Amino acid sequence: MLNNTLKIAATLLIFFGAGAALTQLLDYNWSLQIHKLFSSSVLYVTPDIDLRDRLNKSERIQIGWRNLLPNSDQSVLAKYQSNNEKSLSEQVALSIKSSTDQAYQSALYSTDVVEQIIGQHVSISGYIVPIDLNEDRSVKRFFLVPYYGACIHYPPPPPNQMIYVDLIDGFSKIMMSQAFTLTGVLEKGLFEDHQGTSAYKLNLSEIKEFHEQPDEYRNH
Template sequence: MSAKSKLVISSVIFLLLGIAAAFIVYQPTLMQWFEDRSKLYVSSDSGLKSRFYAQRTTAIQWSQLLPDNEKFVLQKYQQRQASTPTQFADNILLSLEASVDADYSAAMSSINSVDTFDNKSVSIAGFIVPIDFTEDRSPGNIFIVPYFGACLHFPPPPPNQIIFAQLGIGFTAFELTQAYRINGILRRGLFEDPLGTSAYILDVVSIEAFFENPDDFRQH
């Protein structure tokens, strides 16, 4: 093999090694870029995104945000779908019993939270209730809730089943009746507004569409 051929082969090997090293170094950034391209909303806060991706993301359910004792009380008064007069009457009796149960009333207005996911990277599915809108008419301050149409069919969820979040501009694909998976860093914190009170705050990194029932706790 000539010296020129050896030089070409060596150059190709070094080039391939350089590409492989660059891929290893920049793989997390490249993967994040491709993931962000598929999202409906992505935060512009690079510091927040760095903190989010530095941790393993945990997919959480709404029931996990309830203290165990309150979860038990709320489950006791779950309404069942009534398909017969007897089942309908049972639901009426259950509602009457709940109306005089002090523990149930307390649970329905509880701001008690759990610290399991405090300052953790999480992913949770739910519906978005806008509090106000940004300059591009996308939601700004929002509540994230387990189910849609609470004011029509179900009582509003207690504060420890509502999450407050702030979004920047860019979520122009928002639809009120669409469920979403919201990714971010969760923390305990009280936020009060005439529209409602929340016991959790989520620093949102990204949002994507969700096509199942987000609520794992209530009967619908």
């Protein structure tokens, strides 16, 4: 009888302990991490078998948006990046100065690329801006951009901060506010659309979920 009572007490302790632990996980917003552990984050894989085989044999480079900018563009853009520590009057003065800085204005429309990363197997994270849809409403062509709202709520980034992608089939799991990591072969080549112009193209192999801030370069 005593043993049964101890077993029941132990079961209750385990039950309530698990409940308390689960509550704590939710309080710390760990539910997302649990979901990531038990579900694959791969959302799309190209049907191009040759491309997949080629990339499986090559080393992948993780790049950020800064890596797409030549050093000359980085220097001039950095002068006018938003800085929350500046006073309102300083920010206004900086904005006025930027409007008359020819080098800065040129950098805003720069199509210069970083030659060293052209043809490389890369991964880069950003937001998808659809250009063209298939009949089933999946995305056929799109831009990858550094920050949410680019080309839609905000002006487009410079061409060398936008990547054009043209899929063989389509990608249906898009959410405008969701960031994704794209993997493939980075190429250069201008593509123009009413939403913006890109200086880079990506021969896409894979799309994964991304749950952090993809733009490590700008201060929004």
